[in-house]
Amino acid sequence: MDLSRFPRRHYSVGATPLEFMPNFTRALAALCPAGQGPRVWIKRDDMLGLFPGGNKTRKLEFLVADALAKGADTLITCGAPQSNHCRITLAAAVKEGLKCRFVIEERVPGSYHEDASGNHFLFRLMGVEAITVVPGGSNIAQAMQQVADELAAIGRVGYIIAGGGSNALGGLGYVACAQELQQQFFEQGVTIDRVIVGSGSSGTHGGLLAGFLGNRINIPIVGIGVSRDPADQDPLVHKEAQAVADLLGLDMVIARDSVVTEGGFWQPKYSVPNAMMVEAVQMLARTEGILLDPVYTGKIMAGLIGLARRGYFKPDEEILFIHTGGMPALHVYERELSA
Numbered sequence: 001m002d003l004s005r006f007p008r009r010h011y012s013v014g015a016t017p018l019e020f021m022p023n024f025t026r027a028l029a030a031l032c033p034a035g036q037g038p039r040v041w042i043k044r045d046d047m048l049g050l051f052p053g054g055n056k057t058r059k060l061e062f063l064v065a066d067a068l069a070k071g072a073d074t075l076i077t078c079g080a081p082q083s084n085h086c087r088i089t090l091a092a093a094v095k096e097g098l099k100c101r102f103v104i105e106e107r108v109p110g111s112y113h114e115d116a117s118g119n120h121f122l123f124r125l126m127g128v129e130a131i132t133v134v135p136g137g138s139n140i141a142q143a144m145q146q147v148a149d150e151l152a153a154i155g156r157v158g159y160i161i162a163g164g165g166s167n168a169l170g171g172l173g174y175v176a177c178a179q180e181l182q183q184q185f186f187e188q189g190v191t192i193d194r195v196i197v198g199s200g201s202s203g204t205h206g207g208l209l210a211g212f213l214g215n216r217i218n219i220p221i222v223g224i225g226v227s228r229d230p231a232d233q234d235p236l237v238h239k240e241a242q243a244v245a246d247l248l249g250l251d252m253v254i255a256r257d258s259v260v261t262e263g264g265f266w267q268p269k270y271s272v273p274n275a276m277m278v279e280a281v282q283m284l285a286r287t288e289g290i291l292l293d294p295v296y297t298g299k300i301m302a303g304l305i306g307l308a309r310r311g312y313f314k315p316d317e318e319i320l321f322i323h324t325g326g327m328p329a330l331h332v333y334e335r336e337l338s339a
């Protein structure tokens with residue numbers, strides 16, 4: 001598929017590594033039925049640019065190019081108090097000489113602290129221009145529009161980026177990732193049977209799915225919900241994948257059953273730690289020296305481990321875990337992870 005007709009900024013150098021994880025694979029097998037588990041590969045999207053980058057870096061390459069084409073001087077976006085998406089959007093804004101404003105949704109009451117560490121510290125360090133904090137369940141789109149209106153009133157031009165950068169244009173970032181993976185599978189001689197990816201605002205899962213289907217990559221994708229179980233998550237991913245396919249002009253109807261997500265690993269609540277997440281973060285750190293985060297990738301890896309324990313994967317099945325980043329949030333949860 002030809003992505004070259006979409007304006008794009010470049011925030012990373014080359015492809016992120018695709019690596020086999022021998023020690024983790026061995027440790028996982030010991031937890032699986034009959035001591036046999038899948039062989040686990042990792043796509044290091046935690047090594048994307050706008051360091052410490054993550055999946056938002058890929059989406060922003062297309063979104064910020066669009067903002068610049070429209071003459072914006074300020075990026076406006078939204079997220080939770082420790083949002084990686086807000087932090088990476090701010091890094092892109094700084095790099096491009098733009099200003100940046102956030103609407104922060106306090107999804108867990110009392111979770112916003114002006115002096116918090118982790119991503120919040122980085123918001124201040126990189127010089128966010130303004131933060132509007134609203135209670136969970138607020139109309140976020142309206143709150144962002146209000147910020148844009150305030151800027152317009154003083155002669156400035158804001159560009160609103162949807163939560164998580166997940167719209168059709170942002171999803172192109174993961175179409176690009178699908179194409180990058182296809183080339184790496186070929187060059188490295190790797191045959192993957194299944195991909196495990198996080199599923200939140202759904203641009204990553206939906207974009208990757210559209211990219212796989214559009215490029216005829218016949219590898220099933222399993223999304224691990226970070227805030228919703230399948231009944232609520234699947235329709236979101238399906239809508240995103242279809243929007244991305246439509247933007248690409250693929251003339252393709254995304255089959256509803258190509259969207260697969262698993263729930264049960266994110267509870268009790270989005271961003272609130274659980275024991276499976278702690279086990280997953282410690283296991284990857286102690287077998288491969290790779291750092292996950294408590295809010296997203298820790299729970300996504302907990303999903304991979306949980307499915308493996310249930311015998312979901314065939315023995316020796318080759319599976320690929322997409323590491324979507326998030327490392328700065330680790331420091332906010334030091335107490336929970338220090339066992």
Ligand SMILES: *Cc1c(COP(=O)(O)O)cnc(C)c1O
Nearest residue numbers: 200201202203204296324325326
């Ligand atoms: C945002 C985020 C996700 C979820 O990706 P979506 O595209 O919103 O579904 C996963 N991992 C990390 C580290 C993130 O910051």
